[in-house]
Structures are given as structure tokens and as C-alpha cells.
Amino acid sequence: MPKRSEPTYYSLLGLHPSASVIDIRRAYRELSKRYHPDTTELSTTVAIAKFQQINEAYATLSSPERRLSYDLKIGYSRFGVIQAPPDLNHPVSRSHDWSKSAYLDASDRPLSSGEIFVLFILLLTFLGCLLLAIAIGLTRGDAAFQTQLLQPPPLQQQITNFSPPTTPSEIKD
Incomplete structure (x- = not known):
């Protein structure tokens, strides 16, 4: 200087x-x-x-x-270093690029202490949810991934469980 x-x-x-x-x-x-x-x-x-x-x-x-x-x-x-233009035969006609400014x-x-605290709580919440999902997956095992199809009971069982309506209000329904 x-x-x-x-x-x-x-x-x-x-x-x-x-x-x-x-x-x-x-x-x-x-x-x-x-x-x-x-x-x-x-x-x-x-x-x-x-x-x-x-x-x-x-x-x-x-x-x-x-x-x-x-x-x-x-x-x-x-x-510290000034770069030469790519083409020395033509002058550089653009203005200063502020995006490269220091x-x-x-x-x-810098983040305030409140913002850092909120980010910390957000990280703890995310980790807690992740650990909870892993714990549920481990305790339920393969049962969590299996789906059971509900099949209707056999026709003979439906007939034996049938009871005719006894009151007039049941008949209307």
C-alpha cells in the first residue's frame, strides 16, 4: 500500500x-x-x-x-492475481462482476444465538423422528411389512349366522 x-x-x-x-x-x-x-x-x-x-x-x-x-x-x-483476458485482441467491455467480490x-x-438454538432444536427433532422410525421398525420386525388380505367367511358360515328380522323396523331397513 x-x-x-x-x-x-x-x-x-x-x-x-x-x-x-x-x-x-x-x-x-x-x-x-x-x-x-x-x-x-x-x-x-x-x-x-x-x-x-x-x-x-x-x-x-x-x-x-x-x-x-x-x-x-x-x-x-x-x-492477488489479475487474470489476463481470454482473447488479447479484443478489449474486455463488461463491467465489474460483483458476484466474485469478497x-x-x-x-x-453471522447467525444469532436464537437462530442457532432453533437450528439445534430442529436437528434434535429430526434425529428423534429418525430414531423413533428405526425403533418401530426393529420392534415390529417383518410384521410391519406384511399385509394380510381379508377373506370373507365361507358361505356355510354366512347362512348359519343369518337371523331373519323380527320387528317391523328391522324389515324396513
Whole structure:
């Protein structure tokens, strides 16, 4: 990284250029509490200037597009190797592919403790159901897989079990 007379946004926040979005947010919150004009012991003009620098640094580093252009401006690159275009006779006319960017998306965050707990309970439920199915299969054995066809009783047995209706209501039915 080239040396500059003015501090970089990373040095203002006390971070390395490879810092994650979470580290940038954490450093910004700590420094904004320390240098806020209403809470600091510094003079108002110094506190306002420092607070504005910290806000500008955070605004640039928290946006993936702005951070990428700032990194290129200061000479820092997350990518160690630059690939040559497949055809050297034609210039590359496509814009930057953000899908290959190493920056975190706003929705890309670590799981909270509640989300981890829910996933743990879901895993336990799945394992419990699986073990229950295996236990039922083992205890019932082959009987669980056999099906028995119900056959009607023989005709002679049906005739002997027959009783004629005795009341008028049974005759109607």
C-alpha cells in the first residue's frame, strides 16, 4: 500500500484494509461514541472535525461499491492475481462482476444465538423422528411389512349366522 501524507479511512478507524464489515461497524460505533461532540472532552471544533472524518470513512467503507473504488484509489486490492483476458485482441467491455467480490452483503451476517438454538432444536427433532422410525421398525420386525388380505367367511358360515328380522323396523331397513 503506498504511503500518503493524509491518513486513510482504514487508519482513521484503526483497521487493516482487509477488515470485515462487522469490524468496520464495530470500530465506527466505538469511535463515534468517543468523538461525538456532545460526549467528548475535546473542544467542539476538533470533535466536529474528527466526527465528520469518522462518518465519511464509515460511509465509504460500509458500501461495497464505494469501498472497492476507494481500495483501488489507495492501491489496495483483495485479489492477488489479475487474470489476463481470454482473447488479447479484443478489449474486455463488461463491467465489474460483483458476484466474485469478497465483500459481505448486508444480508450476509453471522447467525444469532436464537437462530442457532432453533437450528439445534430442529436437528434434535429430526434425529428423534429418525430414531423413533428405526425403533418401530426393529420392534415390529417383518410384521410391519406384511399385509394380510381379508377373506370373507365361507358361505356355510354366512347362512348359519343369518337371523331373519323380527320387528317391523328391522324389515324396513
